[in-house]
Amino acid sequence: MQSPFESILHTNHIPTEEQCKAIEDFLEFPEKQLVEVDSKITEVDLQLRELQNKRDSLEWVASPLRRAVKAHRAIISLARRLPDDVYREIFPYCLPTESYATPNPLDAPIVLTHVCRRWRHIAHSTPRLWSRLHMDPLAIPEYDEDSDAPTFPTREWIQRAAAVPFSLSFHSASPYFPPVSAVRELIEGLALSSTTPRWNNFAISLPSADVLKILALPYLQGATTNPFWNAQSVVVAMQRLADFSLNHSVDPHPLVAILAKLDLKRNKQLRELTFVHNGYDRNLLHDFTPFLPCLQLEMLDLQDPNYTSRSYSMASLPPPMAYEILKCCRNLVVFKMDACQFEPSLDEIPPERYGMDRLKELSISLYDLNEVTDIAWFSNFDFPALTCLHLRSRSMNGPGSQSGTLAHVLKQVRHNLTSLVLDPGYLEQKHLIKILRALPSLVQLHLKSAYFANDFEESMEEEYKEVAKWTDEVLKCLTPQDDQDRPHACPRLQYLKWQYNTCFTEAELLKFLYQRSSHPSSLVPLKQVRIDFGRLRTNHWWELECRELVEAGLDLRVTYLDPEVDPIYFEEKNLFYRTEQSTEEEARVELPIIEKSGYLDFGWE
Known part of the structure; x- marks a missing residue:
């Protein structure tokens, strides 16, 4: 409403008698309009209440009508008219994707049999469900x-x-x-x-x-x-068989x-074997492979997924035994193992070399990534097809900072490597940057650190703190720069997953994302980025600035710690949240340290 008194509205101006009379005359018409509108609202509200009362009085008539309409609609519903073979295509999508189905009556396929007689018949006659x-x-x-x-x-x-x-x-x-x-x-x-x-x-x-x-x-x-x-x-x-009644002389x-x-x-059909035994020792060097169909196997997994200690795995293999297994299983596509520490007096690797022509994925956990001798067998094999590597350190100690094992492995396979999962325990930033610069063909990178932000503030010795932080410098080495003397690291990178030790700033992350998408020297744009910060948020708006990238197709997902709770850290990285409402009870959130790799297809779901 336009007013001739705009200049004095919302001020402390004291009007004169003439201005008061003019304002009274000006408000006469709008106030009359308000009275008319309020009157109409009251009239409509009265009519609405009358209609509602009439509807309530006729509910005994409306309810049967609704039931009849619903029953007739059900007859002509699409779900009823779908052919059985369409249901047989739909039902398998109800099954769990990360595990096998169970006999739980609340889960598929059992729950599908409880809907109606027809669904029960279709489910029972669909073999794929079972x-x-x-x-x-x-x-x-x-x-x-x-x-x-x-x-x-x-x-x-x-x-x-x-x-x-x-x-x-x-x-x-x-x-x-x-x-x-x-x-x-x-x-x-x-x-x-x-x-x-x-x-x-x-x-x-x-x-x-x-x-x-x-x-x-x-x-x-x-x-x-x-x-x-x-x-x-x-x-x-x-489990390890401690009290086994056998004649050990035989x-x-x-x-x-x-x-x-x-x-x-x-x-004769066996292609994939997962064998977990917490009791390998050097006496089994030549006693394990004779019982396996070695040349048939395409996947051999000897890692223990349930052992949570970072320092020791009873399922680990001595270096000569790992050599013997690879020597006999030369058609493997995937090989996963836990490695023992090298013992010079007991571990001797034969000089013969072999070619693992089909091996695409290699997953190894070691005590640390510093001792090259722990994988003394590696140089005795050629890996022309190896594209996926997963290396994990079971130690969080400073001595692993040089990462000699990783450098030794990359020297042999770095040009072919397209996927790297790296869980190195303690690794100095300068060595991580050097490693990334040596991977020209890398498409997938998963960095998983053992350290959170408060580890650098509380539990780590001063001499190790700063050099172990993965800061903006790591992102800068991956970011195309106008003034850099040499190309950025991992020029073909499309999928990045980074968990913890995220001591970089959100501003540098934002620059990394944009430069990777638009810089002339960037060969391919990023498709998927997952960041688990393992710390509190320091920038509350940076994700909004990524809107253009997300709309253009970037799959970006980030997670932070909850600011409402106080995290307490333990060596195994299980977070215990003590809530403000109840200081006596604790809610436990498991953060998995041991992450077994599957053969990595491009992209994480």
Whole structure:
């Protein structure tokens, strides 16, 4: 509303009698309009209440009409008219993606059978829904170890899978192994099934004290029924066998008896083997490979995923044993291992060289990345196809700062390397920059540090603090610059994941993102960036400045610590959050230190 008195509105001006009369005359018409509008609002509100009362009085008529309309709409709904074969294509997308399906009635595929009779029939007649099963007896409420007849749905599940290759994992998510009776019940359930599954994957955790007893069960003696002899992928996990009743004068190592009983060489389909045993030693140097179909294997995983110590892994291999395994398994595409420290008096590597022509991914965890001798076998092999490397240090100590192992490995494979996962423990910034500058073909980079921001403030010795921080200098070496004397590091980088030790500024990160997308010397733009800062936010607006990059296709995701809680750090990097509301209770957030690599396709989900 335009007013002739704009100049004195919202001021302390005292009006004259003439101005008061003029303002009264000016407000006469708008006040009259307000009265009319309020009157109409009251009238409409009255009509609305009358209609609402009328609707409520007719609800006894409207409710049956609504039910009738809903029932008729249901008849012509798209969900009812979809053909069965369309449902058979849709239902598998309901299955869990990161694990096998379980018999939980609240999860697919079981929950799909509870909707209606038709869905139950479709689900039961869709073999793909039942081709995977994970059994955790410790997580099944109905299971009672002392019960005479614990029930597992293995038989029915396998029968519904029909001729589709079947995958079964049987172990507990807890640190404890399943009871022996549960393993026997599983095997007996397989024996009672009228259908012998076409085995795709068989994964089982074996109780250490009764391994041979379980392997002696009748079902595991049949050439066509034993999953160890028929599956394309086998996972066997067991604890170190301390009290094993064997005649050690005949067989000095219990693992040899287990390998002989497994007899995996009978499996002509076996391509992938995961074998976790917390008890390798140098006496097994020539006793492990004779029991494996070495030339068939394409993936061999000997890493222990459950051992959380950064300093020691009982599943680690002595260097001569790693040499012997690679020498015999020359068709491997993926090899994963934990490495022992080199012992000069015991570890001797033969001089013969071999070519690993098919090996694409190599994953190794070591005590630290400083001692080249811990992978003394590496120089005895050629890796012309190696493109993915995962190196992890189990130590957080300063002596690993030189990273001699990584430099030794990169000297041989750096030109072919397209994916690098690096968890180095303690690594000085200058050595990290030197490493990155040596990777001209790198497409994926995953940096995972053992240190958070307050580690540099509290728990680290002064002489190590500054040199161990990964600051703006690391980003600068990756950023195209107008005035730099040499090209930026990793010119083909498209996927970056950086977890912790993020001592760089958000401003430098923003510059890195923009320069990578638009600078003339940047060969390819970034496609995906994940940053887990492991610290509190210092810039609250920088992500808004990335809007153009995100709209252009950059997949950018960042996470910070929650400012409302006080993080308490421990050596294993488990965060305990003590909330302000309750100082007695603590909520625990696990930050995984051990991250086993899968074969890295381009991009992280």
